[in-house]
Amino acid sequence: MQKTALITGVAGQDGMFLANLLLSKGYRVVGVRRRASNGVPPRLLSLLENPAFRCVEGDVTDAVSVQHVLDSVRPDEVYNLAAQSHVATSFEQPIYTAQANYLGVLHILEWLKAHKDTRFYQASTSEMFGSMWSWETSRDYHDAATEWDRHDGPADPALFAFLTSEGVTAFQDEETPFAPNSPYAIAKLAAHNACRLYREAYGVYASCGILFNHESELRGPEFVTRKITKHFAAYAARGFTGKLKLGNLDARRDWGYAGDYVKGMWLMLQQEKPDDFVLATGETHSVREFVAAAMRCVNGLDPARNMDDHVEVDPAFVRPKEVPYLRGCADKAKRELGWVPTVPFEELVKLMVMSDYKEVARAS
Numbered sequence: 001m002q003k004t005a006l007i008t009g010v011a012g013q014d015g016m017f018l019a020n021l022l023l024s025k026g027y028r029v030v031g032v033r034r035r036a037s038n039g040v041p042p043r044l045l046s047l048l049e050n051p052a053f054r055c056v057e058g059d060v061t062d063a064v065s066v067q068h069v070l071d072s073v074r075p076d077e078v079y080n081l082a083a084q085s086h087v088a089t090s091f092e093q094p095i096y097t098a099q100a101n102y103l104g105v106l107h108i109l110e111w112l113k114a115h116k117d118t119r120f121y122q123a124s125t126s127e128m129f130g131s132m133w134s135w136e137t138s139r140d141y142h143d144a145a146t147e148w149d150r151h152d153g154p155a156d157p158a159l160f161a162f163l164t165s166e167g168v169t170a171f172q173d174e175e176t177p178f179a180p181n182s183p184y185a186i187a188k189l190a191a192h193n194a195c196r197l198y199r200e201a202y203g204v205y206a207s208c209g210i211l212f213n214h215e216s217e218l219r220g221p222e223f224v225t226r227k228i229t230k231h232f233a234a235y236a237a238r239g240f241t242g243k244l245k246l247g248n249l250d251a252r253r254d255w256g257y258a259g260d261y262v263k264g265m266w267l268m269l270q271q272e273k274p275d276d277f278v279l280a281t282g283e284t285h286s287v288r289e290f291v292a293a294a295m296r297c298v299n300g301l302d303p304a305r306n307m308d309d310h311v312e313v314d315p316a317f318v319r320p321k322e323v324p325y326l327r328g329c330a331d332k333a334k335r336e337l338g339w340v341p342t343v344p345f346e347e348l349v350k351l352m353v354m355s356d357y358k359e360v361a362r363a364s
């Protein structure tokens, strides 16, 4: 029988990839989007041409709206991607962020308590780890020889140097403790805990994907990757129009391709029992390394010589508190879901620069 999936946040990056994936698998897909004064976002128009797709208006912060949408659609699977997803904005709008990212999830979970046949995917995040890492090493932090062993703990500056040195592997996985560093991550962690509670207390089928950063040509322009690729694409098409202003260039992220990650979301809801899974590439790169990779996509630019000509640190983009290092270990998802990331870092950067270049060239 044809399944029905409901996707909140369908007009976002992941919503677009997931809707296309589920349609290709024969689902009927209902996308929830917020009403906008300027109508349907253009990116949804191609999806709307598919008779198996339709869009309804709704806002996860409004319990009545959530209940009405769920009652009228009665989905087999709900993918909750709606969120105030920009970490920096959450410092400026902490209350709204909590409403969308935590209370919005509670509204859905309350409905699921009475509808246990519906499976639920919650978009949890690597930001929940904050400054917490796990690490494996045969060297002791204080240089005494030890067995190869696992440790978990907060990342103080001395430890940071140790964790990024030879012979040490620092990462986050499903066992790493959480210590969120932003209003965004605090709200997401509350939602993550609520999913676990409703699963254990009421038998709700709720799985959380702890997803590390994933990017694409559809990434919002305010996120650092797209900001960088748009800058160098514009430079390649039009020449120099000013420096790229960025915040912390030393932050390290585990960047993968969004198309791979939505496959993981779907796989999580096909398991007999609900569970939580990390999705990540297992590689970490600094923002500076992302800039360098984008520069290498442009003829005539050499990061070793041209970095300072193009990039300027602007304190306006530095956050009150940062997540310094993310590197996910997705062994559980690989083992239990058969999930694998397929797009390596340099290829991801190139794909985004090329897509932005085509867009600028078309507009010129």
Ligand code: NDP
Residues within 6 Å of the ligand: 008, 009, 010, 011, 012, 013, 014, 015, 032, 033, 034, 058, 059, 060, 061, 080, 081, 082, 083, 084, 085, 086, 100, 104, 123, 124, 125, 126, 210, 211, 212, 213, 214, 215, 220
């Ligand atoms: P986007 O910001 O691209 O998309 C979020 C979507 O949620 C937007 O379409 C937005 O609508 C919608 N939305 C926001 N608030 C509400 C609301 N109150 N009611 C209904 N819809 C709302 O995010 P991504 O696609 O990148 O991410 C999807 C989810 O995964 C998010 O929850 C994010 O926090 C989480 N996540 C993302 C990661 C990533 O690297 N991309 C990693 C880990 C987690 P509008 O278009 O109107 O603004």
Ligand code: GDR
Residues within 6 Å of the ligand: 085, 086, 087, 088, 124, 125, 126, 127, 211, 212, 213, 214, 222, 223, 224, 225, 227, 245, 246, 247, 248, 249, 251, 252, 253, 287, 317, 318, 319, 322, 323
């Ligand atoms: P992040 O993504 O906060 O990891 O959250 P973002 O691209 O915003 O920042 C990544 C890192 O880059 C640093 N940075 C800058 N960031 C932005 N946006 N703009 C800048 O100019 C800039 N300069 C440096 C940041 O400080 C940070 O360290 C994303 C979102 O998709 C979340 O919803 C998701 O949960 C996490 O990824 C996993």
